[in-house]
Amino acid sequence: MNGQLINNSPFIIHNSQFLGIVMDIKFFDDPFEGPKPREEVRIKQLGLYMHEDGRRVAVGFDMTPFMERPSIQVTFVNERGKEAGSLHVIETLQTNFSLTVHLRDKEPTDTYEVTAVVYYATPETERVNVHTLTRTLDRTTPGEQ
Numbered sequence: 838m839n840g841q842l843i844n845n846s847p848f849i850i851h852n853s854q855f856l857g858i859v860m861d862i863k864f865f866d867d868p869f870e871g872p873k874p875r876e877e878v879r880i881k882q883l884g885l886y887m888h889e890d891g892r893r894v895a896v897g898f899d900m901t902p903f904m905e906r907p908s909i910q911v912t913f914v915n916e917r918g919k920e921a922g923s924l925h926v927i928e929t930l931q932t933n934f935s936l937t938v939h940l941r942d943k944e945p946t947d948t949y950e951v952t953a954v955v956y957y958a959t960p961e962t963e964r965v966n967v968h969t970l971t972r973t974l975d976r977t978t979p980g981e982q
Contacts, residue, residue: 872902875957879968880909883953884935885982887974891945894974896924897935900955906930907967911953913938913974916946940976949974 873879884897896911906928913922921942940949952971958964974982 870902872904875903875905875907875965875967877901877967878903878907878955880953880955880970883951883970883972885951885972885974887976887979887982889979891976891979892940894922894938894940895935896938896951896953898926898929898933898953900929900932902932905957907955907957909953909955911938911951913940914950914952915942916948921945921949945976947975947977949976 879901880898881901882897882899884895884899886895886897888894894913898909900907908928909924909926911924912920915921919942921940922938924936924938926936950971951974952969954966955968956964956966972982
């Protein structure tokens with residue numbers, strides 16, 4: 838059965854009978870960037886937004902599309918070298934999302950080193966890190982950094 842588009846409309850008609858609608862479904866923002874194998878999965882952008890209270894940080898992730906769901910570990914280390922906060926995402930489904938981290942050190946410092954690691958692990962296998970990205974967060978500057 839062959840249908841045809843009428844006047845470039847999205848409707849499919851056959852023998853004057855409506856058969857359905859043509860839909861252009863896009864699973865990725867860039868159609869030329871398909872899902873990558875685990876070795877090629879990267880954090881394209883790590884966004885940081887310092888809230889006015891100086892204790893909460895929104896962390897935004899923009900990742901390459903992936904074939905296998907990766908996990909992500911993010912750590913915040915203060916100027917004294919102590920871990921002030923952390924975040925673990927286990928087998929994310931999304932390539933673009935954000936979460937909030939609370940800085941929990943008793944005496945906050947002005948800057949923090951933020952390290953995000955993309956990895957794969959199962960109970961049967963050892964953890965394999967595939968990408969690491971490090972940024973500096975200035976706690977004294979609220980807003981996007």
